[in-house]
Amino acid sequence: MSIESLHESPLQAAHLAAGARLIDFAGWNMPVQYAGILPEHRAVRAGCGMFDISHMGQLFVSGNEADAWLNRQLTNDVAALAPGMAHYTFILNEHGGFIDDLLLYRLTDERFLLLVNASKVTEDEGALKSTLQDGLELRNASDAYAGLAIQGPDTTHIARAVWPGGPGLPQRNGVITLPMPHGDAFVCRTGYTGEDGFEIFLPNEDAQTLWEQLIASGVTPCGLGARDTLRLEMGYPLNGSDLSDTRTPLEAGLSFFVSMNKPSFVGKDALVAQTSQGVNERLAGLVMTSKGPPLRAGYAVHDGETKVGTLTSGCLSPSLGHGIGMAYLPGDLAKPSRELEVVIRDRRFPVTTVKKPFYRPPST
Secondary structure, eight states: OOGGGSEEOTTHHHHHHTTOEEEEETTEEEEEESSOHHHHHHHHHHSOEEEEOTTSEEEEEEETTHHHHHHHHBSSOGGGOOTTEEEEEEEEOTTSOEEEEEEEEEEETTEEEEEEOGGGHHHHHHHHHTTOOTTEEEEEOGGGEEEEEEESTTHHHHHHHHSTTSOOOOOTTBEEEEEETTEEEEEEOOOSSSSOEEEEEEEHHHHHHHHHHHHHTTOEEEOHHHHHHHHHHTTOOOBTTTBOTTOOTTTTTOGGGOOTTSSOOTTHHHHHHHHHHOOSEEEEEEEESSOOSOOOTTOEEEETTEEEEEEEEEEEOTTTSSEEEEEEEEGGGGSTTOEEEEEETTEEEEEEEEOSOSOOOTTO
8 A cells, every 4th residue: 555545643743753663554654663662662661651543443332222232243241341441342253253353432321432453444334334223323433533542650640640630530441531622532441561551532633732741741652563562462462463354262262251141142153163162273372482583473383393383473572582472273282381393584493382471560
C-alpha cells in the first residue's frame, strides 16, 4: 500500500514533530519508534510510556436486550459484565477460529463499546451486522475517535496530575466517561503491556491537547516496536500472528475467556467437538538457552530432525536479555521444560518451553 493511501492518525503531526519513524501497520501510517525500542520499552517498565492507538476500531452497540444479543456473538459471558466494567473476548467463525480478539466495555445496562483490531474493523462490523436483531443499533465510530494508551508504574500519578480534581480513575478492567471539549471520552483501565495503565478514546479534535499535556507531564512517547516487545514478554497474543481464523481459543490457551456454559455462541459447536476429541497443538512459550540472534516469527522449531512448529512471534526480550517466542507445538512438546531447537539461517539454537508470561512486573 502506498504512503498516500494509508490512514493517518489525528496525531500525525505530533509524531513527526517528535521524530517518529513511521511504518504501514494494518493500513495506517503509525510510529514504530521515536528514540528507539529499548529506551521506550524501559520507560514503560520503569516509568510511563504513551502509545497512539488511534488505529484501533470502536464499535458501539445499544438497545433493548443488547447484552443477550452480544452474548450470542461473543465467547465470554456478557451477562456477568457489570456496567462500567470490561473483559477480553472473541468473535469466532463457525469452525471456532478467531475472527478477532477484542475488549468489550459495558458502558450502561444497554450500551456497549467494542474495541477491535485495526485490520478487523470491517470484518467485525460485517459479522455482527449479519445477525443484528431489530431494536439494536450497531455504530462504527472508528473515524471519530483518537486513542492514547499510557502504561507503566508511574501512570496513576501522572493521570491524576493531568486531571486534577476530575473524576476518580477507573478500577482495573473498568471504564468511565470523561467530558471533553468536543464530546465524551472513555477512560479504560485494561492494557497490553503487563503494567498498570489507561486507554483514553476521545474525539479527534481533543487528541493533540491531551498528547501535549501528557508529554509535558514526563510521559515518554512509544511506538509499535516497544508495544510488541512488551506484549510478548507477557505472552499476550497478537491477532494475525499468534491468532488466526484456523486456530481456536483452546489451541491458543485462551479457554478462560470462553464461557462454554452459555446456551450458544458462534463457534461453540466446533469448540465442544474439539474438547471431546482433544487438542492436537497448543501455543507454547519458548526461551533461548544460549547466546544467539533474536527469535523472529517464521523460524522453524525442531525436535531433533523433525520440524514440529513455526514461531508465530519472537523477539529479544529487553527485560530478560534473551530471546523469547511463541509457537504452536504438538502434544507433550507444548508442556514446560521440553528442550527443542530453533533454526536461524541454517543454524540451530537450543530453546526450552516455558510457562507464560515470560516476565512478571515487580508489582505483580
